Amino acid sequence: MRALPLHLDAGSDVRRSLEQLALTQNAGGFVLSVVGNLSQAAFACPGQAAPTLLSGELEIITLQGTLAPEGVHLHLSFSDGQCQVWGGHLEYGTLVLRGADLLVGLLTDAEPSPAQTAQPGVPRVEIAGLPGCPYTRRALRMLRTLGIPFVELEPSGGESVPQLFIDGVAIGGYDALAELHSRGELDQLRGY
Numbered sequence: 001m002r003a004l005p006l007h008l009d010a011g012s013d014v015r016r017s018l019e020q021l022a023l024t025q026n027a028g029g030f031v032l033s034v035v036g037n038l039s040q041a042a043f044a045c046p047g048q049a050a051p052t053l054l055s056g057e058l059e060i061i062t063l064q065g066t067l068a069p070e071g072v073h074l075h076l077s078f079s080d081g082q083c084q085v086w087g088g089h090l091e092y093g094t095l096v097l098r099g100a101d102l103l104v105g106l107l108t109d110a111e112p113s114p115a116q117t118a119q120p121g122v123p124r125v126e127i128a129g130l131p132g133c134p135y136t137r138r139a140l141r142m143l144r145t146l147g148i149p150f151v152e153l154e155p156s157g158g159e160s161v162p163q164l165f166i167d168g169v170a171i172g173g174y175d176a177l178a179e180l181h182s183r184g185e186l187d188q189l190r191g192y
Contacts, residue, residue, distance in 0.1 A: 001105050003032065008100040014038075015090050018067050018074065021104065028068035029106035036060050036100025041078055041086065042093035044183060051091040056080055060100060063090070067104070070188045089183055123149035124189055129162035130155060135174040136162040142177060148189045 004025070008017050022028065038058040042051045058078045065074035076094065077087030125143065127150055129136030139162045143150050155161050164171050166189070171177065180186050 001029070002108055004104045004106055006102040006104055008036065008096045008102070010039075010096055010098055012096045012100070013092060014063070014076075014094040014096065014100065015072060015074065015092050018072050018102075018104070022067040022069050022072065025106055026069055027106040027108065028066065029104055030066050031063050031074065032103040032105045034060055034063040034100060034102045036102075037097040038078060038095060038100075039097040040093060040095045041076065042091040043076055043086070043088035044091055045088045049182070051093070052086075052088065053093065054080065054086060057097060061085065062087075063102070065090070071185065073183075073185065123151050124167050125150040126153050126165040126168075127151075127162050128153040128155040128159075128164075133161050139164065139174045139177050142174075142181065146181070146186055146190060148186060 004021075006017070006021060008014065018031075038060060040053060040055045041058050042053050044051050058080055061077045061079060063074060063076050065072065067074070072090070074090040075087065076090045077085055079085050125148055127136070127139060127143070129139065129152070131137075140150075155163065160173060162173055164173065164177050171180065177186075
């Protein structure tokens with residue numbers, strides 16, 4: 001592991017900055033520590049359809065999660081002027097107020113990610129569902145609308161449908177797919 005300090009100036013978008021770091025370093029890793037403040041925080045709360053936005057002088061408490069050239073998955077917590085703590089999934093639009101200093105741990109001998117080892121032209125998404133199931137139809141419509149190639153499977157007996165798999169790993173049903181979409185984590189699966 002290599003520890004890399006990262007200073008973010010006023011106005012920097014925290015998520016975009018970390019995505020750019022992972023791309024330019026061509027490495028995965030995680031946030032080791034952070035101090036700083038924000039003028040605006042954009043974060044996804046569980047079960048909400050759209051990100052929450054808070055503005056003001058906000059103090060960063062924690063930022064943790066993973067980053068890779070394919071994207072980031074980070075959770076933020078921060079306090080407002082009344083010391084009320086907020087937090088959730090980090091979204092675009094989280095802006096630095098005066099400055100933020102991070103220490104990022106980059107993995108130097110990381111295994112290639114599924115996105116890096118995927119064979120061109122072979123869909124990474126599989127879906128097992130039933131034609132008459134409304135949730136199967138919704139999942140199929142979402143995949144088609146987003147331009148994500150997929151393979152349809154026969155459902156195995158006794159399981160609820162649909163069942164979705166990304167790179168062979170079960171992610172759950174339609175709700176899990178919708179949650180990944182709301183966090184922008186399906187973007188890397190679009191027609192490649």
